[in-house]
Structure formats: structure tokens, C-alpha cells
Amino acid sequence: MKLGMIGLGKMGYNLVLNIMDNGHSVVGTDVNAEQVNNIIRDGAEGAFSIEELVEKLESPRVVWVMVPAGEITENVIHKLSGLLSAGDIVIDGGNSHYKKSIARGKLLDEKGIYFFDVGTSGGTSGARKDACTMIGGDPEVFKTIEPLFKDVSIQNGYLYAGPMGSGHYLKMIHNGIEYGMMAAIAEGFDILEKSEFDYDFEAVARVWNNGSVIRSWLMELTENAFSKDPKLEGIRGIMNSSGEGKWTIEEALDLQVAAPVITMSLLMRYRSLEDDTFTGKVVAALRNEFGGHEVVRK
Amino acid sequence: MKLGMIGLGKMGYNLVLNIMDNGHSVVGTDVNAEQVNNIIRDGAEGAFSIEELVEKLESPRVVWVMVPAGEITENVIHKLSGLLSAGDIVIDGGNSHYKKSIARGKLLDEKGIYFFDVGTSGGTSGARKDACTMIGGDPEVFKTIEPLFKDVSIQNGYLYAGPMGSGHYLKMIHNGIEYGMMAAIAEGFDILEKSEFDYDFEAVARVWNNGSVIRSWLMELTENAFSKDPKLEGIRGIMNSSGEGKWTIEEALDLQVAAPVITMSLLMRYRSLEDDTFTGKVVAALRNEFGGHEVVRK
């Protein structure tokens, strides 16, 4: 199969290599011309604009979009909707909100262009080899691109999830679970860290990765992290987030599902962004008002 | 009625004044002799030891203990158990754990001494005038000291709650509710503070105190606090706690009652005691491991 890849960042670049390793050919483009030159050196065909990329593909064209979610994805897909023809296929492999994907899919559908929303997990190493992909879109047309997903993914690592939106939805929930699992692991080590015992955290993570109920890739990554910095003394506990955890919670609220564990994992991330809180100030002021408890002055 | 007061701190001292205002006489003692001299000047009889205080009372003696919960209360009550006689009455008006109160009550009961555990709310101003008291102990003997509670408390502000332990239990739960209410108010103002609008917080608290569903003494105190420092710029949001919120949650866990609101209010207090968390470090390290997300280095 021959396809186009728009976006040659960490994820897209590795995916191109992965796709080529599996015997497909790729035309790659990126706003950064250097990345295009790099991918040419690595054996792909290059294009210095989306127009050029589209021209270098033959009908029915397959274009994989791997650019940052939000406005950039929006712009790329709008541009593609003008350049592509009926029967062509657009794949959005980024972390778009599933409602946006449904809307974009409908837009493309009006022109007879097929749209697939693909959640991609496994990090950059997964993109390079053995990805995990969750795909939403037309079930019949999917069969024509199924070999691609079978090839880039680890064994049993791709899933046709259902109609448009269902792929990104699944990735959203995956990330919500990920937030909760990470927080559970982290809280456990936080208690260990304050306990009366002096544990070797790397050794603890290692034993938990061998035979315990909580063995997991995240615990293996925990082991790796402690192997590099045994007490994590070099870093600060600022927990950023890139949106999918928040979307998961907003979705849970809309569906009236009580998901307190995933919710609290996000709320503590937000809490970590602040050195001090207004909530804390109000409570401290109130304790002073009724009980004369001293407040800490700046 | 004549009674002894052990402990002339913020709460005990104000209670003595309150009790005397209501026509009773008091013998007061404290480890701090200066407080004893002060209370003598204010019209009470003084005692410079618990022994002296006991001697200055007549059978059946009534002794109110108003000292810090924990070891000090334990020691005072053990000492009293040796000095008092059958038919005497001990009142613990502090914030003791109800299980300790039950144990102490049984100890005194073996010698025929009656024990009452009294939760006291309303802060120091309430102790001085119009307290709120919740009393556990023998229902018949309670009648002999009921006038005392009726006098020191605001109208309808005392309650015979049930057997030994039930008074301190009620105070514990009262404080648990207080934690939750304070946190709810504080979180609301935290959102206001970060909102796109520029509210006058004192004015907001005032309007909410007049006719709204959330009007409350805590909201009045919030109004007071903002009247002194409109944005609470002078203080830090460190939320200490003195134990009863924690006991409430431990009790809820023992009873298998899901009380997430009160629980989270305490957990956020603990969170406020730390500048950074190990939980946060682990999550930040994990995000770096799988996604290459940058960590903030120290």
C-alpha cells in the first residue's frame, strides 16, 4: 500500500518508519522542511506541501494525519476536504476529541471522502514498532486499510471499534484509565516514601512487576524511572495534562457516571500546578475567625 | 451551683466567666498560676493544684475539665479518679475521642464517680456566652447538672445526647460537617477568584448571607475575613487540623459509610501542608517515560 503521512513529529515520523518496515511506501510532509528531508533520507518520498503530497498519491488516496489535536488538525482536514476526491480516505491518528472527529467525518462524508478516527497508544516506541490502534469509521471501507493497521500494530493490537468517533472515544477513555492507574501507583509510593521504612523504590517496583497483581507496563516504567533517580530528587511534582483526562471526566458528567477515581486523579494534577490555593486561604482565614487558630502569614 | 474548673485557657477561662454570669460559683485551677490569679481577680475562687480544687468543693463535687485532649486530659482524669468520691461528677468539655471518653467513664464508674462527655461548639465567643453543648452520660444524674448547661448555652443550645461517649461523638461529627462546609465555601471562592469576573468577595459573602440558601455562620465569618483582607493576600493557604475531622473519617471507614465530601476536605488540608508531593513526582516521571513529556527539574 502507498499512503501519505501529514505530520512528521515524534509520533508521525516513527509511524512512517514502522509503516515502511512493513513493506508499504509513504509520501511524508511536515511544516518543518528539515523533517521532510530527513524522512527522504530514511527512504520515504517527500512532499513540501499538502498539495504536493496529494498529487503524489493515486486514487483512491490514503492520507494519515498525525498533527497536534485542535486547530492544526482542523485546518489540515479542511484543506484535505478541498484537495481529495470521492473514494479517498483520511485517517486522523491524533488525540482529537471524538465529537470533533464525528463532525469532521461528516464534513468529508459529504464529498464522498471516508474518514477514520484512530486512537494510537504505546507512546513513541509503540509508534515505531508494535503500536496499539483503535479505529472508528465505515466497517466495509475499513477492510481495505485493515492490513495497514495489522502491520503497524503489535499482534492483537488493533481494533475496529465501531462507527466514526468510536476510535477516538476509546483512546479518550484509555487515557482516563491511565490517569487513574498512574495516580494509584504514585499515591502508593508517596505513602511508602513517608513511612517508617526505608524502601528501595526501584527494587519495590521490580518485585511488583514480577508475579504481583499490579504488574503492568506503567509499573515497569516506574521501575525505569527509579533506576535513573532513586528518590526522584531531581524533579518537581508538577503534573501537566494534555486534555484527554479532562474530556473523560466531562463525558462521565454528561452521562451521569460517577467516576471519582479518574476525576480525583485529574483534580490532583490541577492542584499540583499551584504553589498555594485560594481554597486554602479561605479555610485558614475561617479557622482563625471561629477558633483563633493562627494563620501562616506571608 | 458550685463547681470546679480545671483548665483556664481560652475556652475554660471564658466558660468560667459565663458560668459566673449565670449566678454559679467556680473554683478554678490551671498549670499556669497567673491564670489562676487572673480568674481570682475576675471573681472566682482559685486553686493552685487539682488537690486544692477538690478540697474546696463539697460533696457531691462537680468538676469540669477543660484541658487539651489526649495525654493531658488522660492525666487529669486519672488524678481525679484518685481524689474524688462516689457520687461526684466529672465533666470533660474538651475535644476527646469518644472511645477514650467511654473508657474514662468506665474507669470513673468503677469508683461510683459519674462522667459526662461534653462537646462544646461556638468557639471562644460561644464559651463566653451562648455556647452550644452536647452531653453524653447518665440520664438521671444529668438532671442534677442540667441547669448548668441550660445557663451557659444559648437558648435550645444544649442537648442531652445519650449514654457516655455520645456527646463527644456528636461534636466529632459536627466538626466533620464543619470541615466539609468550609471546604465547599472555600472552593466556591477559589473558582470566583480565577473567573473572568472581578468580584468583591466581601460583598459576595454579604449578599449570600442575606436571603440565600447558603446563609450560615461560616459565611458570616467569611464576610468578616474578607472585610479585613479583601483578597486574603496576607496569608498562606496552609490548612491545619486538630484531629476531629480525621476521627470522623476513621469512624466512617469503620462503619463503612461512604463520606467522600468530608473525606476530601481533610485530604486537601493534608495536601496543603506540602509544597510538593512525591505523588506528583512519580506521575511526572511516568509521563516522561512513556510520552517523553518534559518534567520540571529543580
Next chain:
Amino acid sequence: MKLGMIGLGKMGYNLVLNIMDNGHSVVGTDVNAEQVNNIIRDGAEGAFSIEELVEKLESPRVVWVMVPAGEITENVIHKLSGLLSAGDIVIDGGNSHYKKSIARGKLLDEKGIYFFDVGTSGGTSGARKDACTMIGGDPEVFKTIEPLFKDVSIQNGYLYAGPMGSGHYLKMIHNGIEYGMMAAIAEGFDILEKSEFDYDFEAVARVWNNGSVIRSWLMELTENAFSKDPKLEGIRGIMNSSGEGKWTIEEALDLQVAAPVITMSLLMRYRSLEDDTFTGKVVAALRNEFGGHEVVRK
């Protein structure tokens, strides 16, 4: 002052009576003609359509909208935008989302019509007498209608909050705080209910309303509720919600404010709507898988 009231439900009807008690005259309309006839009997002028209501007012007209939030409010305000003239004033006293209010305000503004978003608290009894109102809109024009708010509200019970949207925003946060306070109170009584003591809940609420730190209107309502049904045996613990708690949490998420107490109060409301949960099934199935723990079969 003479004004129009659109919507004669529980809140609107009581507000009309309240406004008339304060010497103003009102033209009232409602989709339900019976309510119009009722309000005529109670001394107001009636109108059987919005068009008629607008005709019966003189420029600059003041129209208070008190209809259900959402589509109905949207339709009424769109209709008014076509009927009113520059210089007229529209007040939305319902529970609209502040972002909608800002959008509606801008729409009316294009025609020179002034818009005020008004959060109204205090329940139906407050609407009848001594309401609590929080008002957003143009500060200069507000002065022309300020007497109205001063009259219908309890003393100090109205607040000019800021520009358009700030009134409904404040009401939203008020309700979020309300959710948290109610949950804190309810959790406290839940622990009491499962405790080893046999408390009289009405008496407990009463003593807490007299002198304690947690005295509040909500605790007074708790006392009322227990006076009617001492153990609440006649009702089920299904906690519905009407949207403002959810909006508060969505706003907190957008602002990255950690507000776990208000959030958990809503999540437990959602949990109460389900007899059983899929979350629970998955956890039960997992416990069976790894530990052989028995599951409860249907």
C-alpha cells in the same frame, strides 16, 4: 415602577406578589392562561401573550423573564429581541448558564436593548418575600432598576455583581457551594445513623442550629425535615440535580481549579440514580478472577 413578568410558575408568581407588595405594578403573562387569570385576581394586569405584554408596557419597558432555563428562555429572549426597542430592559431571573446569558446579552445589545442576568436564591419563600438577588449587566442602567431589586430582596440581599454574565455566574457558584454544604451535612447524619448511639436527629439538628459553628439555613431545613419524618423512612435517597452543580464543576475544570468537595457532592448524586453500577460489576468480576472471591449473582 411598572414592569412585565414572563413566567408565572412557582418563582415568577411569588415574585410578582412580592413586587406588587412593594408598590410596583406588574403585567404578567404565562403559557398557562389560568395562571394569568389568577394573577389578575391577585391584582396584576394580565397578558395572554408576550406581544400583548409588550404592548401594555411603556418605553423604556422593563421585562422580567422567569421561565425554565434552556430552550424556553432562549425562545422567549429571541422573541423579545424582535418586539422590544432600544432602551428597553430585559431581566433573566432564571438559572441560565452564564455563557448563554453573555451571548443573549450581546444579541440584545446589538439592538440597543439592555440585558441583566439575575441569580435568584432563597427558594420560593424567598421569591415571595426577602429574596436574594445577584445582578450582572450595565452598571449605569442598573441604577434605574436598582430600586426594584432593593425592594424585592431582603436587606443587604441584592448585589450588583459586575458585567453581563456575572450574576448568573455567582448563582452557579452559590449552587455549587450549596451542593457541597448539603452533602457535608448529609454525610454527617449518615455516620450518626450507623453509629452505636441512638440519636434524635431533629434534636441534633436543633442544637447545632443554636450556637454551633455549623448553624445555617440548611441545618434549619434539616431540622424541619426531621421534624416531619424523624428517620426519613418514607423517602428514597435519590438525589436529582438541575444543572448548576455540574456547571460549577465544568467551570472549575476549565479554570483548572481543584474543587474536589463540590465535585464529589455531584458524583454521589449521580451514583444515587443507579441501583447498581457497571463499575461495581467490573471490580467484583476482577476480584473473582485473581483471588477467587465470590461474586453476588443475580
Next chain:
Amino acid sequence: MKLGMIGLGKMGYNLVLNIMDNGHSVVGTDVNAEQVNNIIRDGAEGAFSIEELVEKLESPRVVWVMVPAGEITENVIHKLSGLLSAGDIVIDGGNSHYKKSIARGKLLDEKGIYFFDVGTSGGTSGARKDACTMIGGDPEVFKTIEPLFKDVSIQNGYLYAGPMGSGHYLKMIHNGIEYGMMAAIAEGFDILEKSEFDYDFEAVARVWNNGSVIRSWLMELTENAFSKDPKLEGIRGIMNSSGEGKWTIEEALDLQVAAPVITMSLLMRYRSLEDDTFTGKVVAALRNEFGGHEVVRK
């Protein structure tokens, strides 16, 4: 090595088989004589009392206790303290509270008997083969029994964790993390279940087990569970718990560590034990009081 095993339940029996597979010999006893006869048939030496078991071992004796935590473990260890001699070794492989283990270790230490507290993870299948063990106790004496743990555990699946108590502490935290991870997974599927998409949950769990960030043994067990009952229609969502999650939270409270994710996972388990809540009744009653919102009557 020859050792005694007290307790031939699911865990103990499988451990004996595991130990014998590795070339050690075992004397087994149980309160249930049938299990003793079974283990004799399976190649172990049997004992019908703890006394008999102790007699059949030679100094320095090694006795592994694998009985239910709490009173039974307490009784067995007290009995052993009377039967064993200086230099003997007692291993508690059950889920005892680490504070109890420290106390029991000190008791045995007074008689010169060594105590090791061992957390065992991996479920019954792990006990049979490839267990995960975390061991607390004397570091020098540990070397004499290390081969045993190396043999029964999977590769890298045993850890000398530190002094007495540290093994059970680590197992406690392991279970706390397990609670949080399970809840995160379960909440994710709960949202999927209520979503607009019709997912095949077994297929979802499978794809997540192949290449995704959340791949884990718990997700594999989730896949197994859905393979047997695709929508879990046959079971109820009642989430029991056996104590270690609660201990984790109590420990976090004592250390003032905010661990909201693990905490909420337990609280939702408690919530699942109730069909209706008093919390819900109070909130419903309050909504009725101030807003006239209808309550659901029984």
C-alpha cells in the same frame, strides 16, 4: 530445606505443592484433617496438630503460617511462641496488619525466635507457581531462608524489604494500589457502557492489553472476565473488601499523605454495599425543603 506449613487453605496448599516442586520437604497441618490427608497423598508429611508439626521438625525449625489474618494468626503465633525454641524461624505469609506483625515479631524475639512477615501476591495461581513475595525481618537470618523464597517466587519476584513489618507494609500498599487501578479500569468501562457506542468489551480489553500504555495483568483479567460474560449481566456490582485497602488509607491519614484516588476506590466499594443511603435521603429531603423538588417516596 524442610519446613512446616500451618494452614492448608487455597493459598497454603498451593504453596506446599510449589515448595515441594522445588525440592524441599514439608510437614503440613490444618484444622481440617481432610486437608492434611490430601496433602499426605500429594507427597507431604502430615501433622494433625501444631504440636505434632513442631515435633516433626528439627532445629533450627522453620514454620510458615498461612492462616486467616486476625485472631487465628494471633492464636497460632502465640501457640508457636510456646512450642518453638531459640533459633527457630516463624514466617507469617498471610495478610496481617504490619503493626501486629511488629508486635508478634517482638514477642517471638524475646524467646530468641526469628520472625519474618511476608506479603504474598499473585493470587492462588501465584502461590502454586511463580509467587511474588515481600519479606521483612532480620537481614542476616533472612539469608538462611532466602533459597526458599527464590524457589517459590517467579524470577525477580521476591524482595527482602527491610526490618520486621516492612513485608506486610509493602503488601498493604500493593493492595491499596490494586484498589485504585481496579477502580480506574472499572470506571473506564462504566463510561464505555453508557456511551453512544456499542463496544465489544472483551475486544476492547484485548486491544488495550496489546501495546497500550495501560496493559497490565488486571486488564488481562478484565479480558478474561468479559470473555465469560460479555456484559457482566449475571453478577451484581457489590464490591467487598478484605481490609488492606482500608489499612492503606488509615496509614495515609496517619502520615498526612493525601491519597484521594486510593481513598475514593474504597469509598465506592462501601457505597456499593448499600442499596440506598441516608446521605441521599437527607439531601433529597433538603432539596424538597428549600426548592419544593419532589422526593421519591417508597
